[in-house]
Amino acid sequence: MIRILLADDEHLIRGAMAALLSLEDDLEVVAQAATGAEALATARVVRPDVAVIDLQMPDLDGVSVAQSLATDLPACSTMIVTSHGRPGHLKRALAAGVRGFLPKTVSSDVLATVVRTVHTGGRYVDPALAAEAISAGDSPLTPREADVLELALEGAPIEEIARRASLSPGTVRNYLSSAVGKTGASNRHEAARFARARGWI
Amino acid sequence: MIRILLADDEHLIRGAMAALLSLEDDLEVVAQAATGAEALATARVVRPDVAVIDLQMPDLDGVSVAQSLATDLPACSTMIVTSHGRPGHLKRALAAGVRGFLPKTVSSDVLATVVRTVHTGGRYVDPALAAEAISAGDSPLTPREADVLELALEGAPIEEIARRASLSPGTVRNYLSSAVGKTGASNRHEAARFARARGWI
DNA sequence: TGGCTCGCATGACATCTGTCATGGGGAACT
DNA sequence: AGTTCCCCATGACAGATGTCATGCGAGCCA
Structure with a gap:
């Protein structure tokens, strides 16, 4: 059983995603959080196997949360889901040790599959976002x-x-x-x- | 049984919301759409009782869809859910005949309740958004x-x-x-x- | 050590922008 | 018919902005 922490500020979405993940036999949503800080605090207590985190949240953004999680709970794999994926975010996320990066446009079985993938140590980045990130190139700004x-x-x-x-x-x-x-x-x-x-x- | 059309460009969210609404005994998601145009076309065929529409979609925005639905299918009640609720949207939406307006931060039972409310001819606007709209006031711009x-x-x-x-x-x-x-x-x-x-x- | 890049700063100049005064035409309301 | 508002436009002026040349010190790399 893979134990999941779900963080998203939109209650409706969070609840819906939880309902959806719970339909899978081998997945279990053990905790939910509405803010970045809450996600961190909760994660330290429940020690989930996988953290599914929304990129945009009121306080800390998903990448910052991922960064803290990577040091606090190395055993926990972090993946990020987002509505508006910008290339820079993907890059920052990967640098922060995020193992999965998905737009919310993917279907639900992809989500479940990726949860399993990152849990077994794999990585998954949405191909469209990856292509975008590559074509956007590195920042020329100092x-x-x-x-x-x-x-x-x-x-x-x-x-x-x-x-x-x-x-x-x-x-x-x-x-x-x-x-x-x-x-x-x-x-x-x-x-x-x-x-x-x-x-x- | 209330027959629902669900429109949201984010597949994950849409699927999750559908899963969630289907948990209710008296609600049934009979159609889904990923774009505004698709939502309109589908609605004309399946004639749902309630249309739950995301505000921001790739082509037409939720309000435009609502407007078309109001003339095409007067029997169908339209409600809008949104991530980033701006006062102007609410005003435009109400003018377009939308009967429900919710941010995605609400809980899932609120969603189900509001679906039932608009189906019986009632109206529901999220109190926080309503307050914001009132405090924002009318546009002073020509x-x-x-x-x-x-x-x-x-x-x-x-x-x-x-x-x-x-x-x-x-x-x-x-x-x-x-x-x-x-x-x-x-x-x-x-x-x-x-x-x-x-x-x- | 000598380049190299970057961070930081100043000064000068041309251009862009924000502000104000002014005015004519049209629509709406009294 | 008069008043008031909005749309559209022009011209003038001060201040903000974009561009360029120039300089100094710190860190990095060969």
Whole structure:
């Protein structure tokens, strides 16, 4: 019997997935969580065999949870399911030791199969997401460029970005300018959206 | 027996919800669809009692589907479930004749209950979403302001917005300026995000 | 040690944007 | 008929932004 921890902030989805996984004879949902923190806390207590975690949750995102789980409970295999899969997430997830990565568009038997796969030490990444990740390529942004661009996402003026990044406005402008050049965008907002779509920030 | 049509682009979610609804004795999922168009076509054939539709789908969004269903199949009650509920959506949905509006954070028995409620002619709107919609208030934007702001969402420069809206750049700047004033933002990008969050565009 | 890249910063310049004043035409309401 | 609002547009000005040249120090690698 494979013991599963299920984490998803959407109660309906979580309950439904639990119902669905429980239909399988060899799978058992032993715990559920609605937030990242809750998932971590619960996992430490119930020590599941497999953790199925939603990528986007109110507090910690799925990748952070996976990272903590990897060190806390090395015996527990983590897999991530997501609605909107961005290439960067996949890369970060794999780096965090995630063994399975699926979009929610897959069918339920795929989910069950992957649970079994990761439990036996295997890996599974959705082919479509993998292809996307490869075609998106590596981020050409330097770490600081990515930082600054991320702060620019919400449309804040440069001065505020500078404050939040503890940089001078001139430096911020340089980074943004460089990022705009690298993305082929015509201004920082477009660049920020572009980088976001690629999962670079 | 209440006959249900289920539409959601996420296969996993759809299957899981179907499994969950089928656990209820008086509910039966008679059809599923992965896109808005598919949902419409299927509904015309199977004539369900209740249509449970996801708000965001690849082609038509849930509200458009609801609108078509309302004229095509007046006997069919439509309800919408969504991950990211924005006030504007709720308003549009109610105007389109939707009888139920739920976030996916609700529990499964609420879903089943609401299916029964709308089937007997009742209405149900998630209290939290309703409160949000009320507090967000009506859009203060004029139609053209909203148009222009929407085009500004992706971060395009003014000149491109002007071309796409068939306006002069000066006019675009005026609308944006007005919108920025009304939203209390400090630039058009922030204003666009703000308006989007409110469901105004 | 000498390049190399990166982080950080400044200054100058051209362009883009936000703001304001102004005005004409049309629709709606009083 | 007058008032008010919205749509559309122009012009002018200040401030924000994008671009470029330039510089210094730190870390990395051959």
